[in-house]
């Protein structure tokens with residue numbers, strides 16, 4: 001090991017050992033204060049084994065009741081760490097999975113404490129159940145499970161770039177890649193003290209994603225929830241209510257892709273000029289464009305205020321990424337550190353800006369057709385028809401607006417950047433796409449209706465999202481024992497759906513799964529997949545992405561306008577390095593040579 005690696009190991013021991021232990025102790029004491037009967041049972045056992053004398057290490061291992069209590073405390077209040085990104089949308093920021101619970105879910109968990117304490121901890125229960133059914137994984141290491149390995153895989157994966165190839169699993173989804181390499185497709189890992197089972201059977205995936213009232217999303221880090229809550233993080237009735245209110249707004253809004261994309265192209269024109277090709281890192285420009293689109297579409301006439309809100313969100317996301325890089329300590333966000341104060345300040349500033357816009361709208365006599373206007377309209381219609389309980393509060397509308405920003409921006413810019421990179425490598429497909437675009441629109445302004453009839457561009461976008469899906473995995477969890485045919489998975493387990501692995505699976509797609517072949521989608525998605533759940537970049541079932549059509553339309557408009565004006569190829573300085581930071585991004589940007597047509 002290098003000195004750096006030794007230091008990293010020490011840091012892991014510090015975090016995994018010190019913070020998780022103190023968190024475990026504090027929750028155990030709280031639970032035992034609440035459940036005096038178990039406190040008495042534990043004391044009886046301790047007094048029986050040690051009397052009032054000094055406990056011997058050997059005998060500590062024989063405390064059965066104490067071990068049961070510690071495992072149950074860990075199950076209810078796990079203190080895991082910076083493990084996985086499972087949701088493509090920033091609101092979840094589930095980098096810090098297996099962390100503390102929200103107040104509401106804590107109250108629910110309290111209720112089951114007594115009933116579940118009969119089991120000797122989740123590890124003891126989980127392992128025989130799933131290994132008996134062919135799932136394999138590492139044996140459980142107390143408190144931090146596979147945390148150390150996961151950290152190492154993640155760091156090693158992105159430490160060097162790769163040759164240009166679409167075989168990106170080792171880099172983009174290193175944890176699943178390594179686990180499945182070692183244990184096979186039916187495998188599991190320990191997210192701290194929580195077991196996480198990898199699900200790769202298309203039928204099981206269909207069932208999990210269809211039954212959204214049975215399989216919930218895993219609880220995220222409460223710090224991350226400061227960023228945005230909204231429909232993507234709600235469950236059951238609250239989720240259904242919000243989805244019903246937001247849906248009409250998405251169907252009626254008029255997106256402003258043309259304006260924002262035009263702004264981006266004007267910037268490229270200034271850099272490239274008329275003579276020869278010029279190198280441009282297109283990645284930051286695509287990010288600005290998609291963020292501009294969402295500011296205009298969400299806040300329309302209040303575009304300037306909208307931009308300010310989103311700038312604050314960007315700042316907040318950076319703080320949150322830093323916060324989630326360390327283990328989450330329950331209650332830590334309430335401590336008035338400088339960092340926490342800054343984050344709270346941003347929340348306050350954002351809310352007052354959004355509230356200002358909303359108040360202005362409420363007083364206006366005419367309705368506006370931006371997302372916020374439509375949302376307010378659909379909300380007040382619902383409240384008029386079914387009473388005020390059925391609508392959203394102003395705070396909830398604010399949260400949904402914040403969510404649109406995170407949901408709508410990074411994901412779509414990722415789709416665009418990988419499409420441009422792939423078309424730079426495959427100039428034959430770039431030419432075919434341009435031919436189609438020029439045939440349908442010439443050099444004129446694309447209209448929305450006809451964007452939907454572009455066949456080649458559509459095939460290319462799907463193939464780009466198959467190989468480089470913005471969200472590389474989805475997560476769900478079991479609240480009670482779940483049965484899938486002969487397979488049974490106990491309660492309290494995370495289900496990891498490695499979306500990227502499904503998109504690259506040679507058993508499903510053939511030996512050429514890693515090759516860019518848009519012709520796979522020449523007869524549509526259902527023909528390409530034969531109706532199986534093996535391609536689902538926007539998720540599946542009732543919780544499928546609300547912005548799916550929006551994103552596809554935006555990507556088509558942008559690709560049409562780019563293809564009309566430019567030809568592009570990889571620059572010699574382009575470095576292929578796909579990397580997952582919540583979503584799948586080009587780690588070193590996208591340096592392309594742009595030539596004006």
Ligand code: HEM
Nearest residue numbers: 231232407408411412415470537538539543545546547551
């Ligand atoms: C290429 C772009 C996009 C991709 C790949 C994508 C992907 C996804 C995926 C995979 C989910 C499901 C997550 C899960 O089931 O755990 C989802 C949900 C969602 N997406 Fe997107 N998304 C994109 C763009 C957008 C845009 C532009 C918006 C809005 C402006 C949006 C809003 C949402 C919302 C609100 C949900 C939550 C739906 C619910 O829980 O009912 N997405 N997205």
